[in-house]
Amino acid sequence: MSLSAKAQPEQLVLALPHRQAQEAEDFLVSQSNAAAVELVDGWPDWGRAAALVTGPRGAGKSHLANVWRLRSHAHLVAAADLDDGSVGKLEERGALVVEDIDRGIASEQVLFHLLNFAREKAGSILLTSRAAPGDIEIGLPDLRSRLRAIPPVHIAPPDDALLRSVLVKLFSDRQLAVEPHVIAYIALHVDRAMDAVLGVVAACDRLSLARQGKITRAVAAAALESDAPDRDDERADADGDPEH
Template sequence: MTASPRQLVLDLAHRQALGAEDFLVSNSNAAAVEMIDAWPRWPHPASFVAGPQGSGKSHLANVWRLRSGAGIVSAAELSDTLVASLPDAAAIVVEDIDRGIADEKVLFHLLNRARESKLSVLLTSRVPPGEQEFHVPDLRSRLRALPMVEVQPPDEALLKAVLVKLFDDRQLYVEPQVIDYLSVRMERSMAAASNIVADIDRLALATHRKVTRPLAAQVLAAMGESRE
């Protein structure tokens, strides 16, 4: 049997939409969305968002960044020079507190400045601060005292909505049964949804096939083999 011809596929980057209009809300992230919407009327100048990888923290932080005009830095790159350069009433996102902090004293200083200079600070982490170890005295208690919301992994309803939007962004029409099939078999994360849709798009284009349940199953099987 002659193999079906494959079309040459150009590996062009697909721009990830990270605006407020692209953020889908469900029970898993509603509390975090309410907190972002409450800015600048926060009860404390700094707030904390915790949630597992792929739950949408970075997207949510970007929504707040666009709204507040904040800068953004990973905790591993936080420096005294950066904190000192922030003007009063500025805003900043500090991401991935749990993945390493360049200098804990600098973070402590940033939280002090937030109170003294009306800075707005949004911190993100995969785990709450109470589950982390810190070397600087009082940093853990200072972080634990911040208002915190937890983002849960996307539920099935949110996954379906995300899949529909990702396919629509690529101008792919997909039957509801394909969405149903994927949503109960895939890893429950935004990153997984994005990767699956990209792989399905690539395979459909290369093999001149419509996006069907068998094609989706083929992609899931291939991704499972790669993870193993």
């Protein structure tokens, strides 16, 4: 299924507690991520061996990387796990996802070799990061130069239209009908990150079941309040958790 910023909306990391949703059809598109979607749509005609997607936690980098992985049949490895075997993975399939280069690169020499190999053998590497290469501490000068030469494609936090669409999709996946004014209220008050959105939707579901009623603005307000401590705990632990 082709992703397109002009197509039926499709984006963000819709990983529900009761099922994973990491396919192209679960990726809703808006202005905040259209450039990154166009990057995936443009493969294999990138005109370069490597591409870099940047964006804050929860913006959808991992989901987009998984869409590209499925399309390109790439292996996936975290930058913190890079070793000599990663080169064999690129050699095997000609495509590789390297996630979270801002969160530690196990072997800078291996990543430099991967980038060289992809360029020389017409391979493809998709890198993800929360920070631009210039803001990442990299000791190997050649790697630092090579990464800074890759034009980053940024995913911004979800805009209003995307946030409302994601909320509608998440509630629909739970077979919950929520009125537009309640969706608008949640979108106005929830943190613009997928972990926060997922948490509030789950809290709304729990509260509506406990109260044996529909999801009203009062239920949404209670869900937003009850989910806040959990989100604070998640943020405190964020540096040690993988992005989903």
